[in-house]
Amino acid sequence: MAGLIASTEARGQFAAIALVRWQLFVNSLRTIRGRLEMVSRVMISLWLALGGLGGATVLGVLSYFFLTRDQGGWIAMLLWIVFLFWQLFPVMASAFAESFDSSSLLRFPLGYRSFFLMRLVYGSLDPGTALGVVWLLGIWMGISAARPLLLLPAAFVLLSFAIVNLFLARAIFAWVERWLAKRRTREIMGVLFLVFVISFQFVGPLTARFGRHRHPGIAQLAETLLPIERLLPPGLAAAGITGLWTSDWVATLGSLALLSAYAIALFWLLNLRMLALYRGENLGEAAAPAKHSREKSPALAGWDVPGVSGPIAAIVEKELRYLWRSGPMLFTLFIPMIILLIFRMTPGMTGSGTFLNAAPDFAFPVAAAYALLMLTNLVYNNFGADGAGVQLWFISPVRFRDIAGGKNLAHASIVSGEMILVWLAVSFLFRPPTIAYTVATVAAVLFVTPVNLSVGNLLSICMPKKFDFGGFGRQRPASAVAFANLLVQAVLFGLIALAYVLGRFLGGVWVTTLILLLLAALAWLGYAVTLRRIDAFALARRETLIAELSRT
Amino acid sequence: MNSPAIATQNLTRAFGQLLAVQDVNLSVAPGQFFGFLGPNGAGKSTTIRMLTGLLAPSSGRVEILGLDLSAHPVEVKRQIGVVPENMALFGRLTGAEYLNFVGRMYGLDRATAASRAAELLDFMQLADQPKALVTDYSHGMQKKLALAAAVIHGPRILFLDEPFEGVDAIASGTLKAMLQRMISRGATIFLTSHVLEIVERLSSHVAIIHRGRLVAQGSLEELRAGVEAQSAAALPNGEASSPGEKLTLEEIFLRIVGGVRLAEQELSWLG
Numbered sequence: 001m002a003g004l005i006a007s008t009e010a011r012g013q014f015a016a017i018a019l020v021r022w023q024l025f026v027n028s029l030r031t032i033r034g035r036l037e038m039v040s041r042v043m044i045s046l047w048l049a050l051g052g053l054g055g056a057t058v059l060g061v062l063s064y065f066f067l068t069r070d071q072g073g074w075i076a077m078l079l080w081i082v083f084l085f086w087q088l089f090p091v092m093a094s095a096f097a098e099s100f101d102s103s104s105l106l107r108f109p110l111g112y113r114s115f116f117l118m119r120l121v122y123g124s125l126d127p128g129t130a131l132g133v134v135w136l137l138g139i140w141m142g143i144s145a146a147r148p149l150l151l152l153p154a155a156f157v158l159l160s161f162a163i164v165n166l167f168l169a170r171a172i173f174a175w176v177e178r179w180l181a182k183r184r185t186r187e188i189m190g191v192l193f194l195v196f197v198i199s200f201q202f203v204g205p206l207t208a209r210f211g212r213h214r215h216p217g218i219a220q221l222a223e224t225l226l227p228i229e230r231l232l233p234p235g236l237a238a239a240g241i242t243g244l245w246t247s248d249w250v251a252t253l254g255s256l257a258l259l260s261a262y263a264i265a266l267f268w269l270l271n272l273r274m275l276a277l278y279r280g281e282n283l284g285e286a287a288a289p290a291k292h293s294r295e296k297s298p299a300l301a302g303w304d305v306p307g308v309s310g311p312i313a314a315i316v317e318k319e320l321r322y323l324w325r326s327g328p329m330l331f332t333l334f335i336p337m338i339i340l341l342i343f344r345m346t347p348g349m350t351g352s353g354t355f356l357n358a359a360p361d362f363a364f365p366v367a368a369a370y371a372l373l374m375l376t377n378l379v380y381n382n383f384g385a386d387g388a389g390v391q392l393w394f395i396s397p398v399r400f401r402d403i404a405g406g407k408n409l410a411h412a413s414i415v416s417g418e419m420i421l422v423w424l425a426v427s428f429l430f431r432p433p434t435i436a437y438t439v440a441t442v443a444a445v446l447f448v449t450p451v452n453l454s455v456g457n458l459l460s461i462c463m464p465k466k467f468d469f470g471g472f473g474r475q476r477p478a479s480a481v482a483f484a485n486l487l488v489q490a491v492l493f494g495l496i497a498l499a500y501v502l503g504r505f506l507g508g509v510w511v512t513t514l515i516l517l518l519l520a521a522l523a524w525l526g527y528a529v530t531l532r533r534i535d536a537f538a539l540a541r542r543e544t545l546i547a548e549l550s551r552t
Numbered sequence: 553m554n555s556p557a558i559a560t561q562n563l564t565r566a567f568g569q570l571l572a573v574q575d576v577n578l579s580v581a582p583g584q585f586f587g588f589l590g591p592n593g594a595g596k597s598t599t600i601r602m603l604t605g606l607l608a609p610s611s612g613r614v615e616i617l618g619l620d621l622s623a624h625p626v627e628v629k630r631q632i633g634v635v636p637e638n639m640a641l642f643g644r645l646t647g648a649e650y651l652n653f654v655g656r657m658y659g660l661d662r663a664t665a666a667s668r669a670a671e672l673l674d675f676m677q678l679a680d681q682p683k684a685l686v687t688d689y690s691h692g693m694q695k696k697l698a699l700a701a702a703v704i705h706g707p708r709i710l711f712l713d714e715p716f717e718g719v720d721a722i723a724s725g726t727l728k729a730m731l732q733r734m735i736s737r738g739a740t741i742f743l744t745s746h747v748l749e750i751v752e753r754l755s756s757h758v759a760i761i762h763r764g765r766l767v768a769q770g771s772l773e774e775l776r777a778g779v780e781a782q783s784a785a786a787l788p789n790g791e792a793s794s795p796g797e798k799l800t801l802e803e804i805f806l807r808i809v810g811g812v813r814l815a816e817q818e819l820s821w822l823g
Contacts, residue, residue, distance in 0.1 A: 301662035302652045314656035318642065318649075325644050325685075388638035394606050395640065396657040397629035543607060550638040 010114040017118060033463055033480070033544075040479030052131045056138025063142030072245050076229070076238035078139055079161065083234040086132035086165045087172060116274050123170055136162055143241060153244050157252065160259040161237035167266035168233075174273035233262055308409065311398045315406025316413070322385055323414070329378070333418060336371040337425040344429040360430035365441045367422045372448055373489060375415060379452050380485050382407050382460035384467040388550040393538075400538040401531050408453045408531075415449055436509040443516035444496050450520070450527035455488050457534060461541050464548045495519065555618035557582040557709050557740040558603060563612035565598050565764075572598040574764040575612070580742060580757065582617075582708075585735050587755030588744040591809050595764040596744040597637055600713045603742070604634045617708065630658065633702035637713040639694055640701075643687030647678050647697050650686055651704055658705035665704070672700040676726055692723035699727055709740045716750055728754065748805050758801060762808045768801070775801035 028034035059078050066074040110118075136158050144151040229235045236255040243251030305313035323329055340363065382404070383390050393403045419442070426433055433441070459481050496516065503512030538545070558580040565573040573595040580586045590596045601607035603614055605625055614621040616628045634640075642650055648669050655665030673679040676696040678689075686697060695715065702710060710731075716724050731741055731754065745751050751758055752772065759769040768779050778798035799807070 300648065300652070301666040302649075302656055304662060310656045310659060310661065314653045318645065318653050321649065322642075322644050385644070387641075387643060388636075389640050389642040391606060391636050391638065391640035392642075392654065392657070395604050395629060395632075395634040395636070396654070397626045397659070398657055399626065539608070546606060 009109075010111065010117075013110060013114055014118065014121075017122065021122075036463070036480035040483050043483070044479065048127050048131065052134040055131065056134045056141075058138070059135050060138035060140075060142035060145070063139045064146045065142075067143060067146040067245055072242035073238070075139075075241050076235050079234035079237050082132055082135045082139070083165060085135075086128050087169055089128035089131070090126050090169060090173060112275070112278050115278050116271070119174075119274060119277075120166075120170055120270075123173065124166060129166065129169065132165055133162060147245070150244050153252070154241060157237055157240035157244070157256065157259075160240075160256055160263065161233060164233045164259055164262045164266060167263055167270055171266050171270040171273070174270060174277075178273065231258070233259060236262075305409075308406075309402070311396075312402055312406040312409065315403060316410045319407055319410035320413075323378075323410075332374050332377075333371075333414070333421075335374060336367050336418070336422055339370055340367050340422075340425050340429050360426075361434060361437050363426045363430045364423060364433035364437055365444065367426060368419055368441050368445055369493065371418045371422050372415070372445065372452070375411065375418065376452055376456070376485050376489070378414070379408075379411050379456035380459055380481050381465055381467065382456060383464050383545065383549060384460070386549060387466055390464075390549045391546055394542050394546070400535045404457045404534050404538075405531060408457070411453065412449060415445065419445060436513070440503075440509050440513045440516065443513045443520060444499075446520035447496070447516050447523050448492050450523040451488065451492060454523075454527045454530040455484070457530065458537065459484060461534075461538050461545055464545055466549045466551060554582065555615070556580055557584070557617060558586070558742060559615040560599075560603070561613040561615075563599065563602060563614060564610050565595075565602060565607065566610045571764050573602070573609075573761075576761070576764075576766050578759060578766070578769070580740060582740050583735070583738050585731070585741045585754055585756045586743065587751030587758045588742060588761065589746070589748060589751045589758055589805065590744075590761040591746055594746075594761045594808075596746070596761060597713055598764075599761065600711055600742070600744050601636070604632065604636070604711050605629060606634075606636065630705075631707060632709045632711060633705065633707035634711045635695075635698045635702045635713060635715055639698040641686050641694055641698060644685055646683060646685055647673055647689070647700075648682060650697065651701055654701040655704045660705060668704050669700075672704060675730070676700050692719045695719050696723055696726055699730060703730065703734065707739065709742065710734060712741065712743045714744055714746070716745070716747070748802065752801070760801070760804055760808070767808065768799075768804055772801070775804075778803075 029038060059082070062078055063075060066072055066078075140154055140158050143154045230239060236258050240252045240255035240259070243249065243255060302314055303317040305316050308316070343363070383393075386393075393400065423433065423438070463481050465481070499512045499515040499519070502515060503509055556579045558578060560576055560578045563573060563576040563578070564571065576595075576599060578599075588596055588599065598607065602609045603616070603621070605621060605628070608622075617631055619628050621628050642653070645653065648666075651669035651672055652662075652665050655668055656662065660668065670679070673682075676699070678693060678696060678700070686694065689697065695718075699712075699715065702712075712731075715727060719727065731743075735741060743751070743754065755772060757769075757771050758775055760767040768775060770779055778800045780798055
């Protein structure tokens with residue numbers, strides 16, 4: 001009876017949480033911003049659905065192909081793709097998904113089982129899990145089409161594999177969440193993660209480079225790694241499937257047993273974290289313990305920025321200090337140089353190298369464009385990192401145009417520094433860009449920067465999104481702003497391409513430069529006009545801005 | 553003639569259908585320690601946000617030191633210091649950097665901002681951790697830093713929205729010492745609180761707000777002796793004072809927070 005009551009209570013709690021999540025969603029639609037966010041999310045979901053169905057079809061066809069041609073060993077590769085995506089995507093796309101904060105549930109009389117299940121179920125409602133499941137379904141259908149008799153046993157193997165994936169993804173998330181709870185470890189994790197993501201970019205160039213010649217060392221390494229691969233979940237699931245295909249039931253049962261062992265071990269790891277959370281472990285930022293050193297606060301004066309007023313200099317200093325203290329954000333500034341290195345290392349199909357190796361004149365414009373794109377995250381959510389501090393902009397005796405101008409000056413100085421770094425990297429990795437291309441690129445940057453600053457200022461006021469400069473994956477602006485950003489960049493780069501084509505048609509790069517300089521002049525004029533009108537614009541929207549960024 | 557430090561005329565703010573503040577007429581003389589008292593949701597924060605430029609009034613007028621806030625926002629803001637409810641701090645600066653920054657936003661030169669910042673950090677007992685970021689400060693330390701930032705430019709009027717909320721006795725003692733020092737030097741302080749005891753202990757003058765309407769206003773002595781409620785409509789139904797009836801500060805506040813009625817009420821399922 002007690003069990004029945006508990007399960008009825010648990011069902012009620014599940015339903016209550018589902019309802020509150022639905023109500024939060026419906027309430028978010030009351031504002032235009034909320035509706036725009038929903039439209040953006042629907043578009044993202046459509047893309048994901050396309051990816052899911054497309055991926056499932058490809059994986060299904062490949063499974064069918066491999067099995068019917070007696071190349072079942074390749075099934076492992078397909079399962080590795082699903083496995084890596086399932087585990088890595090949720091961490092990479094943390095900004096897309098609203099994380100489910102279970103700490104608020106602890107004040108309710110929730111049994112541990114219900115708490116665990118709620119974390120597992122609601123936490124798994126993410127694109128990574130959804131796509132992983134759909135892709136596994138595709139593989140299952142491919143196997144079933146190849147041999148209909150395997151419909152049930154293959155489902156059993158793939159279900160075991162899916163359970164391992166589910167537990168592993170949740171366990172990774174739960175442990176990463178613990179490490180991300182502290183600012184310092186969060187920043188370290190962020191940088192490590194970026195290094196990890198970037199290292200993936202090197203896989204192509206390295207395989208292309210080493211793939212041309214036989215390297216006995218690599219072959220030996222592969223031979224050593226292969227038995228290990230067979231003991232990991234994707235290898236085991238693949239062995240289970242091929243065992244079914246070849247009627248090697250011992251291999252299948254062995255694989256299933258090991259997959260179950262993985263599932264149990266991962267369940268135990270997950271359980272460890274869940275239990276700690278259930279017992280009230282606080283993952284929030286605690287105040288640092290006071291170190292009563294005798295060291296007094298040094299009376300250090302702020303920065304002196306020549307040519308600007310004290311308040312604007314103070315804003316520039318504040319913005320650059322914020323950037324300096326954000327490991328992940330700082331790291332993104334170096335990504336264009338890393339991308340250039342990747343391009344440099346990648347041999348082309350014809351042996352002459354990649355597009356940039358073949359036409360190094362374009363290396364500087366391409367890298368500059370990439371750098372500008374990276375910086376739009378900063379510019380399109382100008383006030384996001386200010387949090388409740390945004391109120392200071394409205395209580396201080398400084399006009400809003402000076403505040404926006406100060407922030408823009410800081411960001412423009414970052415753009416300038418970034419362009420110098422990119423130029424040096426291009427000179428070192430390819431060859432120094434010609435004067436004509438350097439000037440043309442600078443003219444393009446002079447055109448793009450004010451447009452982005454103007455649009456960025458307006459969107460930052462209309463649709464701000466609070467973010468933590470130290471947290472990785474949380475620097476992105478609101479989804480609607482991200483779409484607007486894409487649109488603006490498409491128009492800007494379209495215009496630059498048009499200027500380039502016109503230049504080619506009319507006589508050379510210098511014509512392109514002239515056109516771009518003309519556009520830049522217009523863009524700066526537009527910037528001045530928007531900046532002049534921004535005081536009234538910001539005052540009219542201060543309530544939204546303050547409410548959104550002061551939210552705890 | 554000396555103009556009031558703070559004056560409002562029919563100050564009103566509506567959020568959709570809800571009238572959060574309705575026809576509030578305040579007058580705070582220079583040098584007063586003015587307590588703005590009211591229960592949660594009475595309209596205190598909305599009022600202080602309108603007085604400091606954080607929120608636009610739907611109608612009515614705000615004058616600070618004789619200047620119309622909407623017409624001269626920058627001039628007014630130079631004369632005032634504000635500690636808003638959420639403190640307006642920048643978490644990823646150190647305390648010294650933040651105070652330096654705020655000082656310069658108020659037009660202090662670099663050297664003055666730096667020396668005042670150091671002095672304030674010492675006074676507020678925040679100088680022990682010069683390298684700690686504001687985000688790592690405790691709540692009490694953040695409150696002290698917010699107050700330090702509000703006074704760094706030597707404002708003539710200080711606005712404080714629930715400054716003692718969540719602050720321990722030691723931090724609260726430091727805050728009070730700072731406020732008393734400012735009053736002794738002729739500054740005006742406008743403080744909101746929902747705690748009668750805090751307002752009674754600190755303020756020389758008090759106004760009570762309930763459901764967006766001003767209920768009573770006067771010096772502490774006057775209110776302690778008893779005054780006629782200005783807006784009987786704001787008092788709970790059945791508790792409205794009869795014409796000519798005088799209520800003391802405590803009586804008005806108790807009627808507003810419904811202390812009498814709560815004692816009589818029972819909740820059947822609580823046993």
